[in-house]
Amino acid sequence: MTQEVSKKPMDAIMALCKRRGFIYQASEIYGGINGFWDYGPMGAQLKKNLRDAWWQDMILRPCWGRNGPNGRPVRNVGLETCVIQHPKVWEASGHVGGFNDPMVDDKETKGRYRYDHVMVFVPENGDPGDKPVFAYVGDQPSEAKQKKKAEKTFGAVKSVALSTIPQPWTRVIGPEAEKPGTLTEPRMFNLMFDTIPGAIRDEANKAYLRPETAQGVFVQFKNVVDTTRVKIPFGIGNTGRSFRNEVTPRNFTFRSREFEQAELEFFCHPSESLEWYKFWRDFRMEWWKEIGLAGENLILREHEKDELSHYSLGTSDVEYRFPFTSPGFGELEGIAHRGDYDLTQHQKVSGAKLDFFDTDRGEILPNGGKKGERYLPHCIEPAAGLDRGALALICEGYTRDDSRASPEFLKLHPRVAPIKAAVFPLVAKDGMPEVAEKLHAELNDKFWKLGGIEMDEKQSIGKRYARMDEIGTPFCITIDGDTMSQQIVTIRDRDTAQQQKVSLDKVGAFLSEKLGV
């Protein structure tokens, strides 16, 4: 049932993406490569428009000029950091330590442990017979708990490494588990791509392709503070490619191994961090609605306590109901309260001082100034996936209406539509092409920075409308008999196919209003 509902629209969407130049498989003529996708002319512009919209609404004019919870305008600055960073960056962030080692999962408790950290209590003589043995992690609550249980079962016990027990571990009870046999075999999680900078190949120089853009911000936090007169609270935005060796690339571009992120790290005083977290969570949800995901397919989901990272005070996801996740949802953006975890880590690993001296805080001095306060800021991170965003815009916009002459169309918001408008002579004669060409040139001069303005005089008017519908062009402007006699054009709306008459010299103003410029 779900298959029937979800599969067909996705197939049609993927066919349209290919047919009209939105998304191609990477290296297609060589058979494709798992987890990588390219954008065609339409897709490249769509994604660029989305990225620009993010940058405009987050960096150039944050939150549409709105005030933050402190009653002042929100201030953010931009940054662009390298895909390749010093390998220690990923040690500090926890990406190397956590995911390059073999891990065992507990299917019962969903716990995950480093294979080499898991120990097991077995009887002193080493032979448990047909009784279960008790796994634990040293210095964790599981150690005492499991020891007690083991002693109750066997009397005297000793401790051995999990690796000394032959697999499968059908009699091993996981550290937090109740039943035996729920630990999986150890698996290597090699989720970061690596590479070797330097002309001479030497494993010792191994570096990683970043799995997220965020760390570049933390690493440059001090430079930004020292050189740009920013004061807390403020944010640093960073967009760009990231790379993850996804276990299972799946669902079109949704889980790609190379993808683009748009992340903001917003730094604030610990006492205000919860307010800022809520502020960003709500704004980001509103933003996605504003650029076209206004329907019921978009939700904001607050993470449960047990989903949170150990350092996080709160995380929510903006999620979209894609055809392939339906009736469930897939993550578009995560808004995380990261506390001071990252700055603390980088401070520790690098040895650099990353705290902030806040001259707006502290007790008031006799001269009227403030004493200041030195602290490590807390960070709120709205981290969006641009490829997922673009895919969501396409899925949300994809509409099929068999009562129309052009049944398939993309209802893209004018701000993100790759082509903003098209000019057609109704017929290629009677002087119409010349007028159309003139209008096209005029509109192009005015709007080229926003996206394409097209001109098409080939074939029937119906086909031209249909083509524009499929790539989501919001407006088609037709030069017809009325234009020739009265200087009036016909503008057709993509979504309703309704037409309205507009004076030829007002077309620019009409588009300006509709495109919000």
Next chain:
RNA sequence: GCGGGUGUAGCUCAGUGGUAGAGCGUCAGCCUUCCAAGCUGAAUGUCGGGGGUUCAAAUCCCCUCGCCCGCUCCA
């Protein structure tokens, strides 16, 4: 990672051992005063890839890659 499905023109697909096809789209010309209309013509194929069987393979066999679905995974 496991299991199922699938791969032939830009798209949708037919073609079960004997000359690679259709519809749509695309392009050109004609026609055309508002919705993939009509007429004429044209271009476009590593039949996913490699190997094998055969006089002959899109078709049979083996291997492999991609995509889709379900589990799994998801820092």
